[in-house]
Amino acid sequence: MTALTPETEADLAELITQADGPLRIQGGGTRPIGAPTNGAVLSTSALTGIELYEPGALTLVVRAGTPLSAVEKALDAEGQRLAFEPMDHRRLLGTTGAPTIGGVVAANVSGPRRIQVGACRDHLLGVRFVDGQGQVLKNGGRVMKNVTGYDLVKLMAGSYGTLGVLTEVSLKVLPKSHATGVLLLEGLSDAQAVKALSAALGSPYEVTGAAHLQKGMDGAPVTMIRLEGFENSVAYRAGEMQKLLAGFGDFTVETDPERTRAGWHYIRDVVPFEGRAGDVWRLSVKPSDAPGIVAGLPGVEALYDWGGGLVWLLVADGSGLNATRIRAAVTARGGHATLIRGTSAEAFQPLAPAIAALQDGLRRKFDPRGLFNPGLMGQAA
Amino acid sequence: MEMPKPDPKIMARKAELISCLQAVLPADAIISEPSETRVYECDALTAYKCPPLLAVLPASTQEVSDVLRICHDMGVPVVPRGSGTSLAGGALPTADSVILGVARLNEVLETDYDNRFIRVQSGRTNLSVTGAVETEGFFYAPDPSSQLACAIAGNIAMNSGGAHCLKYGVTTNNLMGVTMVLMDGTVTEIGGAFLDAEGLDLLGLICGSEGQLGVVTEATLRILRQPEGARPVLIGFDDIVVAGACVADIIKAGVLPVAIEFMDRPCIRATEAFAGAGYPDCEALLIVEVEGSDAEIDEQLETIMQIARSHNPVELRESNSAEESAKIWLGRKSAFGAMGQINDYMCLDGTIPVSQLPYVLKRIGEMSKEYGLDVGNVFHAGDGNMHPLILFDANKPGDLELCEAFGADILRLCVEVGGCLTGEHGVGIEKRDLMHDQYAPGDLDIQMAVKDVFDPKWLLNPAKVFPLAASDTRRIAAE
Numbered sequence: 001m002t003a004l005t006p007e008t009e010a011d012l013a014e015l016i017t018q019a020d021g022p023l024r025i026q027g028g029g030t031r032p033i034g035a036p037t038n039g040a041v042l043s044t045s046a047l048t049g050i051e052l053y054e055p056g057a058l059t060l061v062v063r064a065g066t067p068l069s070a071v072e073k074a075l076d077a078e079g080q081r082l083a084f085e086p087m088d089h090r091r092l093l094g095t096t097g098a099p100t101i102g103g104v105v106a107a108n109v110s111g112p113r114r115i116q117v118g119a120c121r122d123h124l125l126g127v128r129f130v131d132g133q134g135q136v137l138k139n140g141g142r143v144m145k146n147v148t149g150y151d152l153v154k155l156m157a158g159s160y161g162t163l164g165v166l167t168e169v170s171l172k173v174l175p176k177s178h179a180t181g182v183l184l185l186e187g188l189s190d191a192q193a194v195k196a197l198s199a200a201l202g203s204p205y206e207v208t209g210a211a212h213l214q215k216g217m218d219g220a221p222v223t224m225i226r227l228e229g230f231e232n233s234v235a236y237r238a239g240e241m242q243k244l245l246a247g248f249g250d251f252t253v254e255t256d257p258e259r260t261r262a263g264w265h266y267i268r269d270v271v272p273f274e275g276r277a278g279d280v281w282r283l284s285v286k287p288s289d290a291p292g293i294v295a296g297l298p299g300v301e302a303l304y305d306w307g308g309g310l311v312w313l314l315v316a317d318g319s320g321l322n323a324t325r326i327r328a329a330v331t332a333r334g335g336h337a338t339l340i341r342g343t344s345a346e347a348f349q350p351l352a353p354a355i356a357a358l359q360d361g362l363r364r365k366f367d368p369r370g371l372f373n374p375g376l377m378g379q380a381a
Numbered sequence: 382m383e384m385p386k387p388d389p390k391i392m393a394r395k396a397e398l399i400s401c402l403q404a405v406l407p408a409d410a411i412i413s414e415p416s417e418t419r420v421y422e423c424d425a426l427t428a429y430k431c432p433p434l435l436a437v438l439p440a441s442t443q444e445v446s447d448v449l450r451i452c453h454d455m456g457v458p459v460v461p462r463g464s465g466t467s468l469a470g471g472a473l474p475t476a477d478s479v480i481l482g483v484a485r486l487n488e489v490l491e492t493d494y495d496n497r498f499i500r501v502q503s504g505r506t507n508l509s510v511t512g513a514v515e516t517e518g519f520f521y522a523p524d525p526s527s528q529l530a531c532a533i534a535g536n537i538a539m540n541s542g543g544a545h546c547l548k549y550g551v552t553t554n555n556l557m558g559v560t561m562v563l564m565d566g567t568v569t570e571i572g573g574a575f576l577d578a579e580g581l582d583l584l585g586l587i588c589g590s591e592g593q594l595g596v597v598t599e600a601t602l603r604i605l606r607q608p609e610g611a612r613p614v615l616i617g618f619d620d621i622v623v624a625g626a627c628v629a630d631i632i633k634a635g636v637l638p639v640a641i642e643f644m645d646r647p648c649i650r651a652t653e654a655f656a657g658a659g660y661p662d663c664e665a666l667l668i669v670e671v672e673g674s675d676a677e678i679d680e681q682l683e684t685i686m687q688i689a690r691s692h693n694p695v696e697l698r699e700s701n702s703a704e705e706s707a708k709i710w711l712g713r714k715s716a717f718g719a720m721g722q723i724n725d726y727m728c729l730d731g732t733i734p735v736s737q738l739p740y741v742l743k744r745i746g747e748m749s750k751e752y753g754l755d756v757g758n759v760f761h762a763g764d765g766n767m768h769p770l771i772l773f774d775a776n777k778p779g780d781l782e783l784c785e786a787f788g789a790d791i792l793r794l795c796v797e798v799g800g801c802l803t804g805e806h807g808v809g810i811e812k813r814d815l816m817h818d819q820y821a822p823g824d825l826d827i828q829m830a831v832k833d834v835f836d837p838k839w840l841l842n843p844a845k846v847f848p849l850a851a852s853d854t855r856r857i858a859a860e
């Protein structure tokens with residue numbers, strides 16, 4: 001079926017007003033997470049363009065369907081960036097197409113720097129969207145501090161198109177850092193690595209990336225800690241960090257811009273699991289719980305980000321592990337597990353009954369006819 | 382300020398309500414004598430007062446749940462209260478309402494330095510959260526001016542900020558999880574010691590909902606390691622426009638100061654007379670603070686001073702010691718007190734795009750002349766959060782009303798230039814009736830629809846945030 005691609009917000013609103021069946025909301029279509037939903041594809045890809053960009057105020061207002069690459073290009077020209085470092089899912093999921101800024105917001109996509117600067121939702125200042133009755137609504141604005149009324153901005157981030165179709169988003173942007181230094185050490189066990197990362201994150205040296213791969217590029221376990229800022233400052237903090245972590249081994253420091261960038265893209269995009277058979281799970285847990293959870297799931301391969309708070313698991317086919325067991329291991333300690341690649345289970349973690357009731361209630365208010373992505377995010381059929 | 386008429390049917394059932402509450406609370410947790418309920422008649426917006434029907438001080442999540450269930454079943458409105466420091470009237474009661482104070486919920490439940498969080502009961506004060514972790518070198522970042530007194534529950538309700546949020550964010554960026562009791566008594570857990578809770582972002586929705594969606598009893602908060610050091614530089618300008626350009630250039634240069642504070646001439650003069658911090662007598666003054674090791678601070682301050690020099694400052698003073706830092710901050714920190722020394726004042730809280738700063742300050746100056754009321758401006762320039770302080774005389778008939786009208790005009794101006802009514806204080810009753818200036822009817826309706834989901838009977842803090850006329854049908858239908 002051809003996608004519906006309205007070219008204006010007004011056309012989009014009219015289309016939703018007239019809709020008589022379910023719609024599958026899509027940005028660039030590069031992150032098909034969760035069960036395929038029914039209905040015609042409604043794409044925001046024709047709602048493009050930067051509305052306003054004030055580098056001195058660190059604010060960007062952009063239409064939802066604008067390709068992420070266009071946003072990044074505009075920011076780069078002013079030496080700025082989306083600090084939350086959104087992951088590109090294409091390699092992991094084998095998708096093609098152009099990720100959109102609206103898609104990034106709808107899935108609250110963040111990367112390694114989330115540990116320091118917050119998630120996409122923390123950088124989202126305002127939204128415009130069309131609700132299930134075809135009304136154009138707005139919340140928030142384009143200023144950094146805003147507590148005027150309820151924060152529906154946060155609610156829309158990560159709502160996967162289930163509450164409304166985003167047409168415009170306002171974002172806080174930040175300057176790029178002048179220099180990057182990455183501390184590297186091979187051979188740590190998962191438990192030792194997470195301890196080292198905790199020590200680094202508990203230091204005053206402003207870590208902007210803290211990851212551990214069971215199998216790094218050359219097959220050996222590698223622990224990575226990123227520092228960013230002005231050159232002298234990065235050098236100073238790298239030195240202090242080496243001293244702080246001396247008990248774990250001799251961390252080396254990589255400062256080559258190309259190599260450090262490639263290294264963190266490797267983590268951000270979960271490249272180690274690209275093209276390999278098996279389900280891919282994404283776990284959000286308390287960092288110190290992570291190694292124990294992984295150890296209790298034999299046969300998985302793990303990539304730890306966010307100091308251990310984010311765990312990517314590759315679960316080989318035939319491993320005997322299923323969603324029930326993985327989710328039980330996580331929820332026993334607190335946290336949640338999402339099936340990012342694979343169809344063996346519901347992608348989103350089932351919610352506690354009281355929370356599910358609130359979520360269903362919100363969906364009915366925003367989308368009374370149940371048009372948007374029915375079935376996604378664990379909604380009762 | 383109009384409030385809904387108290388329901389005589391509820392007031393007539395006071396004795397019955399007390400006896401139901403006595404079954405679930407210790408005797409000293411129920412405050413019903415008029416001489417004692419008066420303590421709860423207002424918050425820090427003291428212009429409006431009304432003693433509640435009762436006040437209760439539950440000491441556990443279970444007690445909160447019991448109280449809410451009883452009030453829910455009897456149809457009694459509940460006004461949650463942290464420490465009562467709201468400048469927006471967020472905790473103003475009505476005569477038929479029960480104040481639910483969280484003051485007895487003040488324990489630290491868990492500190493975890495490896496995973497960098499603290500779990501506290503919500504009545505704990507903001508500063509005492511940092512107090513619980515500072516011996517290990519950690520702190521809780523949001524730092525509202527009232528941090529000595531204000532409770533985490535209120536911080537969450539209003540999504541409080543502070544001077545350091547340019548770098549560390551506001552409450553919502555530092556909140557990882559809550560235990561929250563819904564109006565019908567249901568206890569919910571959202572988030573925890575992990576990031577980005579599952580499902581829709583209810584945590585983000587609750588934060589800043591002004592106590593209208595539920596009562597938060599426990600919170601998991603992110604704690605951070607204290608920086609090695611911090612030092613400010615003071616920069617004076619003879620032109621507000623130039624000061625604004627300097628702020629933009631600092632931000633663009635890639636330095637991320639922890640704070641950029643701004644004061645205008647009326648405020649500088651008032652604080653000089655009051656605190657004698659040695660500020661230059663100029664049009665605009667910036668205090669820019671950076672963090673790090675000594676060498677890192679030196680390098681950042683040098684970058685900032687180079688930018689400042691290119692804008693021809695009339696004063697440029699770098700701090701080289703803790704004493705010098707304290708002196709630079711002295712005036713800023715005593716600004717409110719200094720203005721209060723001159724007269725009564727009303728503190729506003731609008732936010733504007735930083736680029737609109739010169740225009741907005743010029744307009745405020747013009748309006749000040751039209752209204753015949755003096756204004757001092759002190760604010761967080763890095764994020765455009767303004768705090769105009771309008772001076773008035775509370776004993777002079779009509780002056781408060783005049784001041785409120787002036788304040789409303791300033792806030793409308795903030796909206797007009799692309800900003801908002803409130804950056805960190807909240808709407809409460811104070812800005813309730815200005816919400817139409819910022820939001821179209823549909824934008825307000827969808828927010829009220831959220832309250833319908835969490836609190837279908839509209840019993841939690843019902844007369845706040847939304848213009849009464851807009852929420853009327855919902856409040857009445859729910860009765």
